[in-house]
Amino acid sequence: MRHIGRRGVVVLGATSLVAPLTLALGTAPAQAASCTASKGPYQKQVEKFLGRPVDGRQSAADCSAIRAFQNKHGITPAIGYAGPVTWGVMDLMQKQKAVGKNPNKDGKCPTNKGRIACVDLTLQLSWIQDGKKLVYGPVPVRTGRDGYETRTGLKKVYWRDIDHVSTLYDVRMPYSQFFDGGQAFHSVGLSMWNPPGSHGCVNMTAKDAKKYWSLLKKGDDVYVYGRKPGT
Incomplete structure (x- = not known):
């Protein structure tokens, strides 16, 4: 090019500068505009990262927190699903933080x-x-x-x-x-x-x-x- x-x-x-790719989330519900009630495969990890109660169950508050994170970082679809892309971003953030000043x-x-x-x-x-x-x-x-x-x-x-x-x-x-x-x-x-x-x-x-x-x-x-x- x-x-x-x-x-x-x-x-x-x-x-x-490319538009965010629509991400396939496997078994995630195909909801584009509303928060999902389904828990994702990384539910507990995502809950812990966001400081939510770590119970592995999707709540309305969990979904809202996950969705806010997805919207902030351009992760689509932003439906509050704790899938591999969302967890991958969070995991990378943790690894970056662990590097410190060395x-x-x-x-x-x-x-x-x-x-x-x-x-x-x-x-x-x-x-x-x-x-x-x-x-x-x-x-x-x-x-x-x-x-x-x-x-x-x-x-x-x-x-x-x-x-x-x-x-x-x-x-x-x-x-x-x-x-x-x-x-x-x-x-x-x-x-x-x-x-x-x-x-x-x-x-x-x-x-x-x-x-x-x-x-x-x-x-x-x-x-x-x-x-x-x-x-």
Whole structure:
């Protein structure tokens, strides 16, 4: 795919901002507008995550809490069903929180490159380090969905465009920093846990994208590793 920026520069590759995929929930009731009375296969786990009474039974209050979570993060259908997608998002959040301030504990992101932006696809986290020193992060990110995976390996920031616009999707991509054939860091107005993911870019909140813009420059290294859940 191609992205033609507002400055007429052709960029090869696929980027982000796709409508949330309607998710098949197996035995979930086919209700689009109302809260479901059926319990899901991850009822207890979801109840515990949301601070609800953990009894494994769906109540009206349970459904309302689950549905609010689904609406906040763009999980569809938002009917309050404790299914695999909803639990998968919650489980990922817990794993991200457990990382704390030591995202490179396993040493997978190079520490001999000086300043480098790291992207852990497995945990959907990114951070900037300088040698072994953590400079910023870790922050949650939204990477490429199945079929549009964010490519792994050692890259370099090769082009920056603070007001980039994708004509392919007719969307703004503020604070774009391209590092691999059209794949870039940039901000989006979506939850970082909004499924199924981007078209290859590393989506960030506006706050984090602005910080990355201030900390990185053309030629800086980017290292992407791991595998996004579901890809």
